[in-house]
Amino acid sequence: MPQAFTPKLWTVLRGGYASADFRADAIAGLTVAIVALPLAMALAIASGASPDKGLITAVVAGLLISSLGGSRVQIGGPTAAFVVVVFNVIATHGYDGLVLATLMAGAILTVAGLVRFGQIIKFIPHPVVTGFTAGIAIIIASSQVKDFLGLAIPNVPAEFVEKWIAYFDAIATVRPETAGVGLASLLIILATRRISPRLPAYLFAVVVAAAAVALLKLPVETIGSRFPNMPTGIPAPSIPTFSLVKAEEVLPSAFTIAFLAGIEALLSCVVADGMTGFRHRSNQELIGQGVANVASAMFGGLPATGAIARTATNVKSGGRTPVAGIMHAVFILLFMLFATDVMSYVPMAVLAAILFVVAWGMSEAKRFFALLKMPMGERAVLLITFGLTVFLDLTVAIGVGVTLASLMFMAKMSEAGGVVNGRAMLNEQDADAEDVHQRDALPNGVEVFQILGPFFFGVAGELLSTLRGMGEPPRIIVLRMRLVPYLDASGTTALEDFVHEAHVADCKVILSGVRKQPMEVLNRAGLGRNSDRVSHASNYLDALAMIASADGKASAD
Known part of the structure; x- marks a missing residue:
């Protein structure tokens, strides 16, 4: 079997x-x-x-x-x-x-x-x-x-x-x-x-x-x-x-x-x-x-x-x-x-x-209430699904909610299409750090993962699965997000869970190369640049420099 x-x-x-x-x-x-x-x-x-x-x-x-x-x-x-x-x-x-x-x-x-x-x-x-x-x-x-x-x-x-x-x-x-x-x-x-x-x-x-x-x-x-006249025990099957x-x-x-x-x-x-x-x-x-x-x-x-x-x-x-x-x-x-x-x-x-x-x-x-702080499309799906469940029918609510979410996702992807493949839109310093060499300069106890494409409800669970499958967690994880043009509420929820589990495991999370739309969503979720739960780097090389600087300071102390 x-x-x-x-x-x-x-x-x-x-x-x-x-x-x-x-x-x-x-x-x-x-x-x-x-x-x-x-x-x-x-x-x-x-x-x-x-x-x-x-x-x-x-x-x-x-x-x-x-x-x-x-x-x-x-x-x-x-x-x-x-x-x-x-x-x-x-x-x-x-x-x-x-x-x-x-x-x-x-x-x-x-x-x-x-x-x-x-x-x-x-x-x-x-x-x-x-x-x-x-x-x-x-x-x-x-x-x-x-x-x-x-x-x-x-x-x-x-x-x-x-x-x-x-x-x-x-x-x-x-x-x-x-x-x-x-x-x-x-x-x-x-x-x-x-x-x-x-x-x-x-x-x-x-x-x-x-x-x-x-x-x-x-x-x-x-x-x-x-x-x-409530019966007792388990009846015979039929x-x-x-x-x-x-x-x-x-x-x-x-x-x-x-x-x-x-x-x-x-x-x-x-x-x-x-x-x-x-x-x-x-x-x-x-x-x-x-x-x-x-x-x-x-x-x-x-x-x-x-x-x-x-x-x-x-x-x-x-x-x-x-x-x-x-x-x-x-x-x-x-x-x-x-x-x-x-x-x-x-x-x-x-x-x-x-x-x-x-x-x-x-x-x-x-x-x-946290989802009510998300972009208008996410709020609309939430409230429409909620309203249809209460006032109409659960089956209709699920069907309409999933359909709306899918249509909005496709619309977002069509808007982001020119940016995903646009080399000129990427930071030049980040562009020089080729993906195949991203692990070459990693210090001990540091892991790096790159998220490719939109971080939406269809792939959100992979992030947590990756962390749970690592065995002993590293001391620092760098999440490269320069190729993420779109982040939705489900992706944000998964990222929050990821950060929480990493924190419990005494592991620091650095987000690098976060683009405009994902950054707006992260700010609303409390994971932006002012957050005390994650650190941000403008690109991958800056993330490595942050780690090196922190390690050097720790050694000096």
């Missing part, structure tokens, strides 16, 4: 797996399961399903994503990215339509992995990803207002504007007890995260809120009152009912689910790589995600993907191998089998509070 298509679990087990590894993975798995329990239930309810569907997904899909995926530490399960799509599919086609769409999405992901589409993530611009994730966050938070305040609204409208009109019309029906439980839960989560980040804030809030409601006999809606008519109806939703699952899973892998120093196998990860979604559908579960926050929790908790993800699924299964009755006491308001926090984290507000 080619290494690109070998699950990381197999690689780990072949290399030797000690009892110490299992202890670390088991502890991490238990920690992640504690975080995932309330999340899985809350996400399922927000999606229009019963809480047991979220737990089934966490067990079945979580087990298979860890067993067959291409990452050592990926944690899979239901995520907030699916809430809007799943809710709409259930409302339009029923739960059987969602199961069929999930099954088809799994097949699409498996085929995408087999034909090596794992690198496709690099072609999704950051303004598009940030725009639709922020839009989804707004929709998720909006959907929880009724449960958070206890509003008396029999049927909440699906459309964003109509939803808020209904909320304002029913504002007089706010239940103080429900709103109090919701607000207290929110404060508990935020305070716990601030005071003791290692504690499971979500579970802590759930336990406190459930105990308070039960002991004080508060008239607050709970999981038990809304879902009185093949979803299939018809060509139904398949044609849910096909657009299946592609959307597959797209979101692939993007979030691979983004989570990239985050995990940065935290662990390992490299994931993107094509195998897509195959693992595909098989997991097919299995989730057969057990009546929801769509699943890699969960960035839970994956990060796994790494921080000491998870070393895919066994941690498998143990996380096992612990959730044990909870379903032996503690399902406890779930009936959980107030709906605390789950709404949890989703408020999830939505805030998903919004990436800091990155959203």
